[in-house]
Amino acid sequence: xxxxxxxxxxxxxxxxxxxxxxxxxxxxxxxxxxxxxxxxxxxxxxxxxxxxxxxxxxxxxxxxxxxxxxxxxxxxxxxxxxxxxxxxxxxxxxxxxxxxxxxxxxxxxxxxxxxxxxxxxxxxxxxxxxxxxxxxxxxxxxxxxxxxxxxxxxxxxxxxxxxxxxxxxxxxxxxxxxxxxxxxxxxxxxxxxxxxxxxxxxxxxxxxxxxxxxxxxxxxxxxxxxxxxxxxxxxxxxxxxxxxxxxxxxxxxxxxxxxxxxxxxxxxxxxxxxxxxxxxxxxxxxxxxxxxxxxxxxxxxxxxxxxxxxxxxxxxxxxxxxxxxxxxxxxxx
Amino acid sequence: xxxxxxxxxxxxxxxxxxxxxxxxxxxxxxxxxxxxxxxxxxxxxxxxxxxxxxxxxxxxxxxxxxxxxxxxxxxxxxxxxxxxxxxxxxxxxxxxxxxxxxxxxxxxxxxxxxxxxxxxxxxxxxxxxxxxxxxxxxxxxxxxxxxxxxxxxxxxxxxxxxxxxxxxxxxxxxxxxxxxxxxxxxxxxxxxxxxxxxxxxxxxxxxxxxxxxxxxxxxxxxxxxxxxx
Numbered sequence: 404x405x406x407x408x409x410x411x412x413x414x415x416x417x418x419x420x421x422x423x424x425x426x427x428x429x430x431x432x433x434x435x436x437x438x439x440x441x442x443x444x445x446x447x448x449x450x451x452x453x454x455x456x457x458x459x460x461x462x463x464x465x466x467x468x469x470x471x472x473x474x475x476x477x478x479x480x481x482x483x484x485x486x487x488x489x490x491x492x493x494x495x496x497x498x499x500x501x502x503x504x505x506x507x508x509x510x511x512x513x514x515x516x517x518x519x520x521x522x523x524x525x526x527x528x529x530x531x532x533x534x535x536x537x538x539x540x541x542x543x544x545x546x547x548x549x550x551x552x553x554x555x556x557x558x559x560x561x562x563x564x565x566x567x568x569x570x571x572x573x574x575x576x577x578x579x580x581x582x583x584x585x586x587x588x589x590x591x592x593x594x595x596x597x598x599x600x601x602x603x604x605x606x607x608x609x610x611x612x613x614x615x616x617x618x619x620x621x622x623x624x625x626x627x628x629x630x631x632x633x634x635x636x637x638x639x640x641x642x643x644x645x646x647x648x649x650x651x652x653x654x655x656x657x658x659x660x661x662x663x664x665x666x667x668x669x670x671x672x673x674x675x676x677x678x679x680x681x682x683x684x685x686x687x688x689x690x691x692x693x694x695x696x697x698x699x700x701x702x703x704x705x706x707x708x709x710x711x712x713x714x715x716x717x718x719x720x721x722x723x724x725x726x727x728x729x730x731x732x733x734x735x736x
Numbered sequence: 737x738x739x740x741x742x743x744x745x746x747x748x749x750x751x752x753x754x755x756x757x758x759x760x761x762x763x764x765x766x767x768x769x770x771x772x773x774x775x776x777x778x779x780x781x782x783x784x785x786x787x788x789x790x791x792x793x794x795x796x797x798x799x800x801x802x803x804x805x806x807x808x809x810x811x812x813x814x815x816x817x818x819x820x821x822x823x824x825x826x827x828x829x830x831x832x833x834x835x836x837x838x839x840x841x842x843x844x845x846x847x848x849x850x851x852x853x854x855x856x857x858x859x860x861x862x863x864x865x866x867x868x869x870x871x872x873x874x875x876x877x878x879x880x881x882x883x884x885x886x887x888x889x890x891x892x893x894x895x896x897x898x899x900x901x902x903x904x905x906x907x908x909x910x911x912x913x914x915x916x917x918x919x920x921x922x923x924x925x926x927x928x929x930x931x932x933x934x935x936x937x938x939x940x941x942x943x944x945x946x947x948x949x950x951x952x953x954x955x956x957x958x959x960x961x962x963x964x965x
Contacts, residue, residue, distance in 0.1 A: 643833045646794060647847045647894075648822020650815045731795050734833060735785070 622673040622710070628717075642730035651726070658725070659718045666714020667707060674706045741767035742933055743791060743902060748800035750786050750956075760786040762956045763800070768935060770901075773928040774949035776937040783956040784937035785906050791935060792825050792904045793817045805901060822850055826895030830907035832887040834879040840890045841866060841875040847897040865893035869923055885916025892923055896932075903927065905936045909943060921946060 641654050678699075750761040761783045768774050776784045789795045790802060793809055801810045804824055809817060826847075834843045844862035849855075866875045869889040871882075879887055888908060895903050905924065909917035921943060928934055936943060944950060950962040 639833070640835055643835060644846075644850075645818070646792070646821065646827050646829075646833070648818050648820075648825075648850050648898075650818040652815070653850075729795065731789050734794075734829060734831075 622669055625669075638725060638728065638733050641725055642733035645730040646734065654725075655722050658722055659715060662714040662718025662721070663711050664714070666710045666712075666717070669714075670707050670710020673710070674703050677706075742770040742805060743768040743935070744803040745787070745791065746801045746803070748787075748790060748797040748802065750783070750790060750795070751798045760956055761790070761797075761953075764953075764956075764958045765800075766951060766958060766961060768902075768933065768949065770933050771928075771931055772933060772948050773925070773946070774933075774935045774951060775944050775947040776935065776951045776953060777939055777944050778953035778959075779939065782953040784939075784953060786956075787953065788904050788906050788935065788937045791902075792827055793821050794827075822847060823898055824901045826898070826900040826903040828888070828891050828895050828903065828905035828908045830910040832879070832884070832891045832911070834887055834890060834894075836879050838878075839875070840871065840877050840879070840882065843879065843890055844894045844897055847894060851898055862893070862897065865896055866890070868896075869893045870919075883916070885912050885919060888912060888916070888920055889923065892920065892927075896927065902933045902935065905934065905938075907938055907940075908936060909938065909940050917942070 637658075641658075644654055645651075744767045745764055748761055748764045749759065752758045752760055764783075764787065776787055778784055786795070790797050793802075793804075793812075796809070801808050803809070804820065807820070809820075812820065834840075835846065838846065841859060841862040844865055845853075845855075845858035848858035848861060853861075863872070863875050866872055869892055871886060871889055871893070874882055874886055874890075879890070882890065888911070892908075895905075903924075908924070909920055912920060917940070924934060924936070925946065936947070938944065948964050950960075950964075951958065952960040952962070
């Protein structure tokens with residue numbers, strides 16, 4: 404797939420147009436095959452480039468470019484070692500070798516200009532674009548990682564690129580961790596200052612995040628223990644229901660429902676308590692409080708889901724205990 | 737199968753797999769006709785409760801089979817046997833076994849809820865049954881607010897909730913004083929007079945002398961069945 408695309412790119416008359424500070428509202432009318440974009444004030448302000456690739460029809464020397472039908476691709480020079488295609492991510496080394504691929508984050512997938520076909524940019528074109536945009540200035544190179552397992556690999560790549568450019572590699576993942584509710588962190592050219600600090604609002608310290616996680620874990624364990632205790636106490640009730648004509652599945656469903664509901668209520672209460680603790684930080688004058696709130700609500704969904712799951716695990720355990728005892732035996736006690 | 741037999745016990749043996757195996761019942765066969773008041777008597781540990789649990793489909797025999805109105809339990813899946821218990825059998829236990837978190841009327845309505853009856857209909861019938869057992873004024877009390885005799889009468893009302901074909905009572909007077917025991921027996925006799933088939937496991941002579949059928953067990957074996965008009 405990559406080789407085909409590389410061949411497809413060969414011989415295209417590329418022109419690099421740069422300039423301006425803002426992304427135009429409408430795509431400029433430019434010759435097909437033109438690589439064009441915006442040079443932003445800082446590299447941290449999401450510069451983007453667009454490439455129209457015509458479709459090649461025919462094979463060998465007789466092949467022609469169909470300029471009417473083609474595909475538009477976008478990429479960001481600031482994260483220039485990534486391109487997106489077919490809703491997947493390609494990560495390049497500076498010499499053009501593809502080293503990883505995976506799903507981009509939802510926000511990237513939702514972009515209107517997301518390409519839908521494969522593309523491969525030759526390394527010399529890549530560096531040509533880069534130097535046109537960045538010149539010879541030292542620039543920061545940051546990772547855009549959203550999965551822990553990507554981070555280490557991404558860091559190695561970022562550091563390699565940074566060395567070549569004379570810049571600094573900074574892990575965006577690490578920065579995110581230090582600012583729990585602020586996922587949109589971008590770097591200034593110095594590579595050392597986050598947007599949060601530049602804007603100035605307070606942000607959560609890591610211990611708050613950890614405290615919330617430990618609280619959740621503790622809450623889950625307590626709930627699980629309580630559930631086991633409660634269901635053990637209700638063995639007799641289950642046996643009575645069997646005597647009255649309940650099936651094992653009806654009783655199992657009751658136990659699962661009860662276990663799930665108890666844990667869910669516990670999870671919601673824990674989440675609300677956590678909210679009380681972090682609300683001042685959340686709404687403490689942050690410029691992008693809406694994004695923070697959305698992220699926080701997203702965490703809530705995870706908390707509630709995990710609570711429910713814990714409740715069910717406890718209920719399944721209790722059912723296992725119940726299932727081993729005959730109702731007759733329980734009723735005789 | 738006897739013409740009028742409602743409940744048939746066919747060569748039933750029950751062995752509990754404890755250690756080398758404990759034989760609780762051995763080759764017991766009997767057929768109980770519809771509408772009788774039968775008691776199962778014998779010394780402690782002779783297998784009375786085991787026989788009742790097997791008759792009620794709460795447990796499965798190791799060998800042999802039990803038929804209720806011609807339906808062999810061995811031919812039923814666990815779910816279908818549960819349905820038989822729900823519709824055809826009423827249980828009264830020595831320890832009452834009411835659900836402590838439910839009101840008296842809710843305890844009585846529980847088997848009706850399991851049958852899928854609506855709350856209003858179930859509550860109406862439950863209150864009616866409580867009235868029949870003389871507890872109309874105690875319907876909205878929790879079991880812990882009732883005396884032992886009252887709890888057992890609630891249990892009796894619960895056993896009748898789905899109009900079962902047969903009512904099985906395991907030592908129903910075992911935890912009651914003589915006055916409450918007499919009241920409960922009057923109640924059970926009243927059920928019997930109205931056509932209800934009853935099998936009572938007991939060693940209370942006062943209960944035994946009122947029965948039409950006396951089934952004597954000893955060491956897990958059927959010794960004698962006496963019948964009285």
